[in-house]
Amino acid sequence: MKRTFPLILVFVFGILGIIPFFVPHPVVQNADGFLRNEFLRILVAFALVLGLGSLLKVHIDKIKRRRENWQYSWILIISFLISAIIGLFGGVRGTGILPTSIGSFQFDIWTIYWNVVMPLGSTMFALLAFFMASAAYRAFRARSTEATLLLAAAFVVMLGVLPLGDRISPHLPSFAQWIMDVPNVAGQRGILFGVALGALATALKIILGIERSWLGGGRE
């Protein structure tokens, strides 16, 4: 029963998710609307609580067992608690249940967003440019014909997307655009077909109960 019930649930809701795409009848569409607008929202709220609980459990466990890099779990837990407290009491923009400001400084989600999330996020992404430059210098070698072609295409696209490319030759941006529009699209389309067919096969296997690894390794 422990495994059968989830399998039945996945089968029923998997099929219910597919049918509205093919049956435009109002009864089906209304049922789909109800499932999405009412049912799914409640489900997501539970999933959120479950997810947060699970996240905390994993990191508390990591600290207890002193697993590799366990110190970082403290940062996560402390940040989690601070954000939760500020969010609960300060609200999004000082609209929480308690006044949480000192002078003009407000402890609310907006403050965290602009003073913590923004600079940290931007910093992480900005570092990419340095790593990319260093990695390209070390690894981007014309070792074979394919690598040389890739290198040439990269140079054309890199220059073509810049105003400088237009100054070098008015054909360069058009050529860069052609590389993106034709050879790139041809390759991407092949990948897309492969991914779509793979996803379809996996989804069907899960809905029909053939693929059961998502159930975990518990006993029947």
Place this chain on the structure above:
Amino acid sequence: MKIIETLTNIDRRIIYLILLIVVLLPLLFPSVEKVRVMAPVEKLYYAIDTIPSEKAVIVDFDYEPQTAPELDPMGFAILRHVFERRIKLLVLSLYVQPLGLAQNALTQVTEEFNSVAKTNADSIIYGRDYVFLGWVPPPIIPILGMAESITSVYTVDYYGNQTDTLPLMQEVTNYNDVGLLVSLSGSDIPKWWVAYAQSRFGLPVGAGITAVSASEFYPYLQTGQFSGLLVGMKGGAEYEEMVERTLKIKVRRKASEALLSLTYAHLVMILFIVIGNIGYFAKRRKK
């Protein structure tokens, strides 16, 4: 021999330092780079420009602080275009993080317009000209649900107002009243709009994406599933160029200013790749 060794083993800190200088200098002394507007950007511009007056445009701000330098200028330029043409506007995010950036863009652009407005009709007024719907999780609910009724998915807007009391929402009830949706994102989100909202309900979709993810979006442009595509800083700069040239809106063009940084950074990368290859071939010949 020593030269070859030096060419193939430049210390990474030197690369970082040079890159830092070439990126930083043009940002400290900004100048606007003129760009040639390419077809994908032009397509999106005219897709917005030709939206019938009874229809609205939805702008989906779905990028996070990491990708804001690339995508913010697109968002600002599109908002300016939409407000200048007095097209009805709905703004939303499928995730919670981009809400702050969306609100920031809306506040700044509405202030730009309202600071020069002489009458009430000239002003950009919340509820009449635009509505900030905010965020409803999970993403599939608004994407599919707005086809039936926007106000039943977003019962309250970002500011807590009942959406069905806002004048604009009396005119825009579902996708039938929407001429175009523009998704600005650093992830796969524009594809979701195509997969769920366009394939099932025929909603026209345009996209603004980061340069690093551009290659995977071109198939959708070629098939016409995207009404237009803005790619990276250059896409933003091209849209800014279109807005300035056709609508005569003269404001600070952040993407166009950043292009010089991007140019130098690309040149430095090309230079280092060339140096690395010279060293590699010299070493190979020696062997």
